Amino acid sequence: MNVTRRNVLLGTAALAAVGGAAVMVPMAMRPGTMAPSTSRARPVAGQADLPPEADVVIVGAGIMGVATAFFLAEKGLSVVVCEKGGIACEQSSRAYGQVTNYGLPQEVVELGQHSKSLWRAMNARIGRDTSYRDYGRVQAFQQDSEIEAAREWLAGAEAAAPDHAPIRARFVEGAELAEMLPGAQSDWKMGLYQDDDGGMEPALAAPAVAEAAIARGVAIVTDCAVRGYETEAGAISHVVTEKGAIRTGALVVAGGTWSRLLLGNAGIGFPVLPVYLSQQRIGAVDGPPACGAVGRVVWRKEVDGSYSNGPRFMTAPILRDSFALLPDFLPALPGMLMGDTPLDMALGADLTRSFRVERQWRLDEQTPFERARIMAPTQNDGTLDESLGWLREEFPVFNQARVIERWAGTVDVARDQLPVIGPIRAVQGLFVMGGFTFGLTQGLGAGELMADLVAGTAPAIGPNHFELERITGGKAGRSRPA
Numbered sequence: 001m002n003v004t005r006r007n008v009l010l011g012t013a014a015l016a017a018v019g020g021a022a023v024m025v026p027m028a029m030r031p032g033t034m035a036p037s038t039s040r041a042r043p044v045a046g047q048a049d050l051p052p053e054a055d056v057v058i059v060g061a062g063i064m065g066v067a068t069a070f071f072l073a074e075k076g077l078s079v080v081v082c083e084k085g086g087i088a089c090e091q092s093s094r095a096y097g098q099v100t101n102y103g104l105p106q107e108v109v110e111l112g113q114h115s116k117s118l119w120r121a122m123n124a125r126i127g128r129d130t131s132y133r134d135y136g137r138v139q140a141f142q143q144d145s146e147i148e149a150a151r152e153w154l155a156g157a158e159a160a161a162p163d164h165a166p167i168r169a170r171f172v173e174g175a176e177l178a179e180m181l182p183g184a185q186s187d188w189k190m191g192l193y194q195d196d197d198g199g200m201e202p203a204l205a206a207p208a209v210a211e212a213a214i215a216r217g218v219a220i221v222t223d224c225a226v227r228g229y230e231t232e233a234g235a236i237s238h239v240v241t242e243k244g245a246i247r248t249g250a251l252v253v254a255g256g257t258w259s260r261l262l263l264g265n266a267g268i269g270f271p272v273l274p275v276y277l278s279q280q281r282i283g284a285v286d287g288p289p290a291c292g293a294v295g296r297v298v299w300r301k302e303v304d305g306s307y308s309n310g311p312r313f314m315t316a317p318i319l320r321d322s323f324a325l326l327p328d329f330l331p332a333l334p335g336m337l338m339g340d341t342p343l344d345m346a347l348g349a350d351l352t353r354s355f356r357v358e359r360q361w362r363l364d365e366q367t368p369f370e371r372a373r374i375m376a377p378t379q380n381d382g383t384l385d386e387s388l389g390w391l392r393e394e395f396p397v398f399n400q401a402r403v404i405e406r407w408a409g410t411v412d413v414a415r416d417q418l419p420v421i422g423p424i425r426a427v428q429g430l431f432v433m434g435g436f437t438f439g440l441t442q443g444l445g446a447g448e449l450m451a452d453l454v455a456g457t458a459p460a461i462g463p464n465h466f467e468l469e470r471i472t473g474g475k476a477g478r479s480r481p482a
């Protein structure tokens, strides 16, 4: 056969088509689609009526909103939290609840360690059980490269941790490691044990903090979507909700995966993208440790003896925003795809849905938030079956444990995988917190930091890593239209 230029081009096109199909078909078949859902949180009654004014208004009663409200109330400020659904109805009740900073960027270690110290003292401080327990956590390794990476992380984390909340971790091996992983089938070479890591029940933790905030005078208004804000002389003057307007000088946007949409209507860029994770709870067994990670599966024992577990695996849905933010995320994408927690792309119904969601509205119009009281992705049963299989292979005692419940949730991620906690400088009195991947662990620390920034008091930890400008190119929060 003659190899003509036309044949080469046709061959290349065919290969590209086959290659494209090989990539697109699995993406299109990947489960996980946003759908109306129910809260997993222990119900805590909010109030129905919107007060006419407050020192600070907060969007969202997830862990970030209620923790910020709690610390602001302790400073004596009047606070109203507006929540479109119920308290902790989205991300904050869907975590699997490990309390750890392991493997996270060094820039969040100070925040995470400080936050753990706040969680540890919280039950006594509020006279309620948040369900936080520091029962230790072991991460087991087989490969020398993993051990080397853990050593590197530990050295950096020890340097970054604050003096009052140092990292308490050590490497374990041999009989000591075997004792920490009773019944494990693999020959684990080394483990990193952190005795101040642990867990909390996502269904209980944020509700307990919300109750403590309410006890300190915070009004949490549920079924109350925030539509936007008004300004006077460049400063926040009113927050407009579906229940009317409230006069205030400060607005904290802690709306989880919705913050980008809310700020976008006001012309403010908040460059974060959502990823989906699936989790499950299985029955109680005796033996395996309370909290750990081996290979690509992580687990945590609940207070009733059952185990929450899930794969270390995330799915990024391809949405309208994925194209808008492609230039921001492109340099970070290879690291995200091949990082410690692998990331897959999904091309499905969420793409068309994302083009149908309104992005601009007037403040007297109904908004997307009122039509989506509680949303969550559907779970990926395939990865959950697979991770349960790994867990049972490693700890055969889990063969006796039946699946009790499965769910999925969304986390919002910035391109550098650090949270944003700070002011939006274009509007005086406007603040945002979001982009948390380990937000339950960091929740109290982040709430305390935000309260200090809003009140103008000295923070216990440095806020510099979390400024919005670092990911908006110094444009004071105003960037390209969403």
Ligand SMILES: Cc1cc2nc3c(=O)[nH]c(=O)nc-3n(C[C@H](O)[C@H](O)[C@H](O)COP(=O)(O)OP(=O)(O)OC[C@H]3O[C@@H](n4cnc5c(N)ncnc54)[C@H](O)[C@@H]3O)c2cc1C
Pocket: 059, 060, 061, 062, 063, 064, 065, 082, 083, 084, 085, 086, 087, 088, 089, 090, 091, 092, 093, 094, 095, 096, 097, 098, 099, 100, 224, 225, 226, 227, 254, 255, 256, 257, 258, 259, 262, 277, 278, 279, 369, 373, 374, 408, 409, 410, 411, 433, 434, 436, 437, 438, 439, 440, 441, 442
């Ligand atoms: C499956 C999964 C596993 C996880 N595992 C862990 C873990 O093991 N450890 C850990 O530390 N973290 C974990 N996380 C992360 C953690 O759950 C989140 O980082 C944290 O809950 C984020 O809290 P938030 O308050 O920012 O968001 P959310 O809890 O989502 O709260 C935002 C709230 O704002 C409301 N809202 C949005 N827009 C509006 C509006 N316009 N008006 C009024 N209300 C509005 C929403 O309804 C929502 O209730 C996990 C998350 C998921 C999904």
